[in-house]
Amino acid sequence: MKYREAGVDxxxxxxxxxxxxxxxxxxxxxxxxxxxxxxxxxxxxxxxxTVLVATxxxxxxxxxxxxxxDRHEGVGTDLxxxxxxxxxxxxxxxxxxxxxxxxxxxxxxxxxxxxxxMADACRAQGCALLGGETAEMPGMYAPGAYDLAGFLVGxxxxxxxxxxAAVREGDVLIGLPSSGLHTNGYSLARAIxxxxxxxxxxxxxxxxxxxxxxxxxGTLGDALLATHRCYLAEVRSLRAAATVRSxxxxxGGGWEGNLPRALPIALGAVVDRDSWIVPPLFRMLVEWGxxxxxxxxxxxNMGIGLVVAIAATDERAxxxxxxxxxxxxxxxxxxxxxxxxxxx
Amino acid sequence: MKYREAGVDxxxxxxxxxxxxxxxxxxxxxxxxxxxxxxxxxxxxxxxxTVLVATxxxxxxxxxxxxxxDRHEGVGTDLxxxxxxxxxxxxxxxxxxxxxxxxxxxxxxxxxxxxxxMADACRAQGCALLGGETAEMPGMYAPGAYDLAGFLVGxxxxxxxxxxAAVREGDVLIGLPSSGLHTNGYSLARAIxxxxxxxxxxxxxxxxxxxxxxxxxGTLGDALLATHRCYLAEVRSLRAAATVRSxxxxxGGGWEGNLPRALPIALGAVVDRDSWIVPPLFRMLVEWGxxxxxxxxxxxNMGIGLVVAIAATDERAxxxxxxxxxxxxxxxxxxxxxxxxxxx
Numbered sequence: 001m002k003y004r005e006a007g008v009d010x011x012x013x014x015x016x017x018x019x020x021x022x023x024x025x026x027x028x029x030x031x032x033x034x035x036x037x038x039x040x041x042x043x044x045x046x047x048x049x050t051v052l053v054a055t056x057x058x059x060x061x062x063x064x065x066x067x068x069x070d071r072h073e074g075v076g077t078d079l080x081x082x083x084x085x086x087x088x089x090x091x092x093x094x095x096x097x098x099x100x101x102x103x104x105x106x107x108x109x110x111x112x113x114x115x116x117x118m119a120d121a122c123r124a125q126g127c128a129l130l131g132g133e134t135a136e137m138p139g140m141y142a143p144g145a146y147d148l149a150g151f152l153v154g155x156x157x158x159x160x161x162x163x164x165a166a167v168r169e170g171d172v173l174i175g176l177p178s179s180g181l182h183t184n185g186y187s188l189a190r191a192i193x194x195x196x197x198x199x200x201x202x203x204x205x206x207x208x209x210x211x212x213x214x215x216x217x218g219t220l221g222d223a224l225l226a227t228h229r230c231y232l233a234e235v236r237s238l239r240a241a242a243t244v245r246s247x248x249x250x251x252g253g254g255w256e257g258n259l260p261r262a263l264p265i266a267l268g269a270v271v272d273r274d275s276w277i278v279p280p281l282f283r284m285l286v287e288w289g290x291x292x293x294x295x296x297x298x299x300x301n302m303g304i305g306l307v308v309a310i311a312a313t314d315e316r317a318x319x320x321x322x323x324x325x326x327x328x329x330x331x332x333x334x335x336x337x338x339x340x341x342x343x344x
Numbered sequence: 345m346k347y348r349e350a351g352v353d354x355x356x357x358x359x360x361x362x363x364x365x366x367x368x369x370x371x372x373x374x375x376x377x378x379x380x381x382x383x384x385x386x387x388x389x390x391x392x393x394t395v396l397v398a399t400x401x402x403x404x405x406x407x408x409x410x411x412x413x414d415r416h417e418g419v420g421t422d423l424x425x426x427x428x429x430x431x432x433x434x435x436x437x438x439x440x441x442x443x444x445x446x447x448x449x450x451x452x453x454x455x456x457x458x459x460x461x462m463a464d465a466c467r468a469q470g471c472a473l474l475g476g477e478t479a480e481m482p483g484m485y486a487p488g489a490y491d492l493a494g495f496l497v498g499x500x501x502x503x504x505x506x507x508x509a510a511v512r513e514g515d516v517l518i519g520l521p522s523s524g525l526h527t528n529g530y531s532l533a534r535a536i537x538x539x540x541x542x543x544x545x546x547x548x549x550x551x552x553x554x555x556x557x558x559x560x561x562g563t564l565g566d567a568l569l570a571t572h573r574c575y576l577a578e579v580r581s582l583r584a585a586a587t588v589r590s591x592x593x594x595x596g597g598g599w600e601g602n603l604p605r606a607l608p609i610a611l612g613a614v615v616d617r618d619s620w621i622v623p624p625l626f627r628m629l630v631e632w633g634x635x636x637x638x639x640x641x642x643x644x645n646m647g648i649g650l651v652v653a654i655a656a657t658d659e660r661a662x663x664x665x666x667x668x669x670x671x672x673x674x675x676x677x678x679x680x681x682x683x684x685x686x687x688x
Contacts, residue, residue, distance in 0.1 A: 007449060007482030016452035016459075016478060023463040027473040031439070041474030043440050045499070048392040056442045056495060058479045095375070096387050098400045100444065100493035105351060108360035115360075119367040129371040130385030133493065134360060135402045138351030138531050140489060147484065149444035149477065151400060151495035155389070187482050 001289040003299045006191040010253055033161075039089035039249055039261065044158065051161055053092035053154040057082045058147070060252075061186040062225070067144055069208060069221050072110050075148060076117035078183050081230035082251065083152035084125050085306065088235045089247040089262065091162035092154030094127035102135040103146035114148065125232055127152070160239075164262050167245045167331055171309045173269060174318050175328035176234055178305030180226035180281055184252045185299040189224060192289035214280045223281040231306045234322055241321035242314035250301040257298065259307055260340035263331065268340040269307075271329035279303045297343075304328065345633040347643045350535040354597055377505075383433035383593055383605065388502065395505060397436035397498040401426045402491070404596075405530040406569070411488055413552060413565050416454050419492060420461035422527050425574035426595065427496035428469050429650065432579045433591040433606070435506035436498030438471035446479040447490035458492065469576055471496070508606050511589045511675055515653045517613055518662050519672040520578055522649030524570035524625055528596045529643040533568060536633035558624045567625040575650045578666055585665035586658035594645040601642065603651055604684035607675065612684040613651075615673035623647045641687075648672065 003010075025035075033042035033051065040055035059075045059082070066075045084094050099118055101111060115132065122129040141147070181189060197204045208221035215223050238244055248262035259269050282303060286296050296302060309331060310318050319325055334340055347354075369379075377386035377395065384399035403419045403426070410419045428438050443462055445455060459476065466473045485491070525533060541548040552565035559567050582588055592606035603613050626647060630640050640646060653675060654662050663669055678684055 008480045009450075012450045012452055013478045013480070016450055016455040019452060019456035020460040020463055023460050023467075024473050027463055027466040027471065029440075029470070029472045032472045032474065041440065041442070041472075043472065043474060043497075045389065045392060045394060045439075047394065048389060050389060050391065052396075052440075052497070054440060054442055054474050054495075054497065056444050056475060056477045058444060058446060058477055058481075060479060061481050061484060063481075064484065095373075095389075096385065096396075096398060098385070098398055098495060100400050100402060100495075102402060102491055102493070106353075106356045106360055108356055108363060111360040112363035116364040116367050119364055119371055122371040123367075126373070127371065128373045128376045128385075128387065129368050130376065130387060130398050131400060133400045133402055134357045135404060136352045136357070136531075137402075137405050137407075137491075140405060140408065140485070140491065142484075145484060147446055147481075147491055149446070149493045151398075151442055151444075153387075153396070153398065153497060187480075 001188065001192060001291055002295055003185065003188045006188040008187045010257065039086040040092065040154070042090065042161065049158055050155045051158050053087045053090045053156060054151070055083050055086040056149060056151045057086065058149050059183050061190060062183055063146065063148060065186060065190065065224055068205060069225065071225055072113040073117040074225050074227050076114040077121040078228040079148055079150040080118055080121035080125065080127070081228040082183050083150045084127065084230050084232055085249045087152055087154035088231055089162065089249045090156065091160050092156040094125055094152055094154045096128040096130040096153050097122050098130055098151045099132040100149040101132065101146060102137060104136070104138050104141040104143065106134065106136050110146070125230060162244065162246050164246045165264050167263050167267060167309045169267060169331055169333055170312055171245055171331040172312045172315045172327060173271065173329040173331065174308045174310060175276060175304040175326045176231055176306040176322065177324055178301045178303055179229040180223055181300055182228040182251065182305055188289070188299055189285055192285050193220070196288050214284055220284070229305050237321045238308060238318055242310050242318040245309040245311065248307045250305055250307065254298040254300055255341050256339050262307065262309060263340065266334055267331050268334035268342060269329055270332050270342045270344050272344050275328045276303055276326050345532065345536060345539070345635055346639055347529065347532045350532040352531045354601065383430040384436065386434065386505065393502050394499045395502050397431050397434045397500060399427050399430040400493060400495045401430065402493050403527050405534060406527055407490065407492060409530060409534065409568055412549065413569065415569055416457040417461040418569050418571050420458040421465040422572040423492055423494040424462055424465035424469065424471070425572040426527050427494045428471065428574050428576055429593045431496055431498035432575055433506065433593045434500065435504050436500035438469055438496055438498045440472040440474040440497050441466050442474055442495045443476040444493040445476065445490060446481060448480070448482050448485040448487065450478065450480050469574060506588060506590050508590045508608050511607050511611060511653045513611060513675055513677055514656055515589055515675040516656050516659045516671060517615065517673040517675065518652045518654060519620060519648035519670045520575055520650040520666065521620070521668055522645045522647055523573040524567055525644055526572040526595065526649055532633070532643055533629055536629050537564070540632050558628055564628070573649050581665045582652060582662055586654050586662040589653040589655065592651045594649055594651065598642045598644055599685050600683050606651065606653060607684065610678055611675050612678035612686060613673055614676050614686045614688050616688050619672045620647055620670050
C-alpha cells in the first residue's frame with residue numbers, strides 16, 4: 001500500500017503552495033527572517049534581541065482513531081508537543097499557545113477532555129495557553145467528529161537561532177527515539193488496519209483492541225495512540241552540552257520530507273538504518289500493508305522523532321547528555337538529482 | 345427561528361470552557377497580562393515595552409456558502425480581517441498571521457484562491473503571512489468541504505493597550521457600520537435561506553442568485569458573502585483624534601455577547617436602535633426567518649461591526665475623524681440581573 005492510495009498526496013500540497021508562493025512572499029515585513037518552508041516562521045521584534053518563532057499544526061486523522069477508541073486526551077497533548085518540537089527545531093523555547101477546536105455540535109465533555117489535556121501539556125512545558133476558538137459548524141463535520149489546530153509562539157535569542165546554513169560536511173547526526181507515529185501517517189495506518197480487519201472479517205475496533213505478542217502484549221490501539229514525544233528537555237540538555245548545528249523534526253513527509261529542511265542545499269545526509277531498531281509498531285504496519293521500505297520511511301518516522309546535527313567533535317558529549325540518543329549518520333555532500341537522504 | 349434551532353448553542357461553548365478554566369489558568373506565566381475572555385490574549389515579552397496580542401478565529405459556516413456559490417476568495421480575506429479586528433480591540437496593530445487549511449482531498453486551485461486572497465489581505469493590512477499548515481484528512485470532511493483557522497499576533501506598546509477598566513460612566517459609544525454579517529450567524533442565515541427555498545419550492549442556489557429590489561437589485565448571495573470589514577485604518581485615525589477607552593468587535597454572540605467584553609463589570613451600555621438604519625440584508629433575514637428582534641441582536645451585528653467607547657468630550661473629534669461613524673449610545677451603570685446592553 002502507498003500513502004497516496006490512502007488519500008494523502010503530499011505533492012498536491014506542494015503544488016498548492018507553489019501557486020501562492022509569490023503572494024505570500026509579498027507579505028514580508030522587514031522583521032521577517034528567512035523564507036517559507038522552515039519548521040517555524042521567524043519574526044524579529046523591533047527593540048529586542050528576541051526573535052519570535054511561530055508555528056501551526058494539526059493532529060491529522062489520529063483524531064479519528066481517538067474518536068473510535070473514545071480516547072480524546074492524547075490528541076490535545078499531541079498537538080502541543082508537535083508545535084513545541086517545531087519551535088525547538090528553530091532553536092526556540094515555547095512562550096504561548098492557542099487552539100482552534102471545530103465540530104458540528106459541541107460536546108462539552110469531549111471538548112474538556114481534549115482541551116483540558118492541552119492545557120495540562122502546556123503547563124508541563126511551561127507554555128501559556130493564551131486563547132482559543134471553539135466553532136460549532138452544523139453539517140460540516142460527521143456526528144462526533146472534530147478538527148483541531150494549534151498555534152504556538154516561541155522565543156529565541158537571535159544568536160541562538162538554529163540555521164541549517166551552520167551545518168558542515170562531516171557533522172554527526174544524532175537521533176532521538178519517537179514514541180510511535182507521533183502525529184503523521186495516520187491515514188495510511190488506518191487504511192492498513194481497515195484492510196486487516198476486512199481480511200480477518202473482524203471489526204476495526206477488535207483489531208485495535210487485541211493484545212499483540214509483537215507489541216509485548218499491548219494493543220495496536222495503544223501503540224497508535226501513544227503520545228507525540230516532546231523533546232524540550234532533551235534539546236535543552238543537548239544545547240548545554242554540545243554545539244547544536246540544526247534540528248529536524250520528523251513529521252509529515254517522513255525522512256526525505258524533513259531531514260533536508262535542516263541542511264543547506266549543497267549537503268545531504270547518509271543514515272545507517274541499522275543504527276536503531278525499527279519499533280514493532282512500524283514493522284507490523286509495513287508487513288500488514290505490504291508497504292515498500294522507502295514508502296514507509298517517506299511517510300513515518302520509523303522510530304526516530306528528532307534528528308540533531310552536531311559538530312563531530314561534540315559526539316561524545318552529546319551522547320553522554322542524552323541517554324537514549326543514537327548516532328545515526330553523518331552529513332555529506334548532496335549528490336545531484338538524488339534524494340538528499342542516502343541510506344547506508 | 346432561533347440560532348439554537350440552527351444547531352449553534354453558545355451556552356454549550358460556555359459550559360465547555362467553564363470545565364477547563366482552572367486548568368487553563370494554571371498555564372499562566374508571569375508575562376501573561378489579564379485573564380481569559382478578552383478579544384485577544386496579552387503576553388509581555390521580557391526586555392521590551394511591546395506587548396504581544398494573540399488571537400485565533402475561524403470563518404464558520406460562511407465557508408459552506410462560499411463553496412455553494414464557488415466564491416472562495418472572500419473567506420480568506422474574512423479570516424484575516426476578523427483576526428485584525430480582534431487585535432485592534434486590544435489596541436494592537438497586526439504583526440504576523442498563520443493559517444490552518446484542512447480538507448479531505450486538497451484541491452490546489454481552491455486552496456490557492458482561499459490562501460492567495462488571505463496573503464493579499466495580509467499584505468494590504470501590513471501583516472506578514474508567516475506560516476501555515478495544510479492538512480489532508482480523508483473521510484473527515486464532505487467532498488469539497490474545507491475548514492479554515494487563522495492565528496494573528498499583533499503588538500502594542502504597554503501604555504496603549506485598550507483596557508475595559510478605563511471606561512467611565514457617561515462615555516460615548518461610537519458605532520462603525522459593518523459590511524454585512526461579517527463572519528457570524530451563518531448557520532442561522534443558511535437555515536433561513538433553506539426554509540425560504542423550501543417554501544418557494546426552489547433550489548437554495550436560486551434563492552441566493554435572484555436579484556432583489558430590497559438589496560437594490562443585488563443578490564442575497566452577494567450580500568451574505570460581503571467581506572468582513574477591516575477597521576484598522578479607522579481605528580488608527582480615531583486614536584490619533586480622540587482618546588479611545590475601549591473597543592468591542594461584534595462577532596459571535598452579537599451585541600450582548602461582545603459589547604460587555606469592552607466594559608468593566610459595573611458598567612453597561614444604553615444603545616439607541618434608531619441611531620442607525622439596520623441594513624436590508626438583516627431585515628430580510630429577520631422577516632423570512634420570523635426571528636425575534638432580541639434573538640437577531642444576540643446573533644448578528646445588525647449593521648454595526650465595531651463599537652468604540654470614547655470620552656464624551658471627544659465625541660465631535662471622533663465623528664470628524666471617521667466619516668461613517670455614528671453615535672449610538674452611552675455607558676451607564678449596569679443594573680443588577682439585567683442584560684448589560686439596554687436598548688433605548
